[in-house]
Amino acid sequence: MTLHSTEFSQKIHDPDQPLLKVDGLTKRYGPRIGCADVSFDLYPGEVLGIVGESGSGKSTLLSCLAGHQRADLGRISYDGRDVLGMSETERRRLSRTDWAYVHQNPRDGLRMGVSAGGNVGERLMAVGARHYGDIRGKAVDWLGRVEIAADRIDDRPTAFSGGMQQRLQIARNLVTGPRLVFMDEPTGGLDVSVQARLLDLLRGLVRDLGLSVIIVTHDLAVVRLLAHRLMVMRSGRVVEQGLTDQVLDDPQHAYTQLLVSSVLQV
Amino acid sequence: MTDQAYNFAYLDEQTKRMIRRAILKAIAVPGYQVPFASREMPMPYGWGTGGVQVTAACLVPEDRLKVIDQGADDTTNAVSIRRFFQRTAGVAVTEVTAEATVIQTRHRIPETPLTEGQILVYQVPIPEPLRFLEPRETETRKMHALEEYGLMHVKLYEDIARHGQIATSYAYPVKVEGRYVMDPSPIPKFDNPKLSGNPAIQLFGAGREQRIHALPPWTKAVSLDFDDHPFQTSKAPHDCDLCGARDSYLDEVITDDAGGRMFVCSDTDFCAGRRAKGHVGRLGEAT
DSSP, rough: OOOOOHHHOOOOOTTTHHHHHHHEEEEEEETEEEEEEEEEEEOOOOEEEEOTTTSHHHHHHHHHHSSSSSSSSEEEETEEEEOOOOOOOHHHHHHHHTEEEEEESSSHHTTTTTTTHHHHHHHHHHOOOOOHHHHHHHHHHHHHTOOOOGGTSSSSSSGHHHHHHHHHHHHHHHHOSSSEEEEEEEETTSOOOHHHHHHHHHHHHHHHHEEEEEEEEOHHHHHHHSSSSSEEEEEEEEEEEEEHHHHHOOOOOOHHHHHHHSOOOO | OOGGBBBHHHHHHBHHHHHHHHHHHHHHHTTOEEEEEEEEESSEEEEEEHHHHHHHHOOOOOEEEEEEEBBBSSSHHHHHHHHHHHHHHHOOOOOOOGGSEEEEEEEEOSSSSSTTTOOEEEEOOOTTTTTOOOOHHHHHHHHHHHTTHHHHHHHHHHHHHHHHHHHHOOOOOOEEETEEOOOOOBBBBBGHHTTTTOOSSEEEETTTTTTEEEETOOOOEEEBBTBBBBBOOOOOHHHHHHHHOSSSSSEEEEOOSSSEEEEEOOOOOHHHHHHHTTOOSSOOOOO
């Protein structure tokens, strides 16, 4: 397969160096604050959860990190490279090779008019794969990894259930072997049993592939299962951060205490 | 009387200058879609308003014009555009490919090889090859600018997945000089090899979409494909029933309601030329 080998090779990264360094990131919508003065480091293989209520700026933060929106202030460095200072060509290449973005609504992340195989193959073809058999082989392999039967490869996502669509979106994103995955409410809109299977799958993939993940959610159960570290946001600012269990079991900030105590116990 | 009221070739000189600038830019950047201020023409969109404007901008009184529609010189579209320029420009017209200096075409490249000095003008309905893959025009422009053409292959992938082969048979995308991906207008993919390294100037005009793109002479245009599913031309597996040609693109003609059919060259000038030289097909009569 004629792939740009440099783009595909998993660079050996020093596990003691952060993969992503964010410093003083600020995004305003006119006089309103989207998110303000957010700083954190993300290490290879680490899963960072961002929680907060609607309007707390967590989605704004994620889209600034992923380059979908331009931040007003601050610095983002990925693997030693300045993300905000990059040319658009470079950033878009990064976002289809080294990065992945899982949308809350699979319809935003999938091409609904294209078969499952085509959806998974798109990123491969975007980085130069030109051998149909190889692309299809990889697509079958990835559909298997996200528990979609191989005989569904030529079906369109419109024929899939919500949970299958979400798994397909994950396969489509992970096929080029990204190192950093952004997830925006990946389990939103799914019923609890499907959610549980998806979380299980995600946990397995993250562990097996050594992915670094930034996951935005309002569901504390999701971060409890997936995230190593947790950031709590309110009104665009980070009010508390720490190890997930520590933050959830012993919340310090009043808002975090409110958030944790608001969870319904079954 | 009213014929004298028009400027040479219908359009006013300022408009023709504007179109010529767009054409020059298109030739300078092969395969790139240059926007131009397309005018209302006295014919509906879809009838070749883009091609007519490009032809009008190229014509000089000494030109000899040929107009073809799906290869034929005698169909409505070809006849009316030819008459339009006879009336408004008074140029000589011809049906013989080799004699023409400007050829306006809809959906075919003539079988007779073109030569240096000829201009082939295509009527283009949709110049954007990515249109049905990515609906946002802002995004497709960015994709052209950044050379992100993976999506084009997704379309071909879908063809193979669904039909076992690349089923796209017309408007088959080509990559021009290793840079821009271009839609060659709905010519059959049988004609795609003729796009590449052609000695004539090839101009593409899209009136409704207000775009002009071009292939300068001797430009390389490679049809997109997969390593294990290479590009292949296709035509009906028959010989021409009138002239017996084996290597020309054929139209299927239903001749009765009992399953009778014949295959004839879509290029009427090519077919007539062969018959004049004495070639006879299955159903043809010696002339």
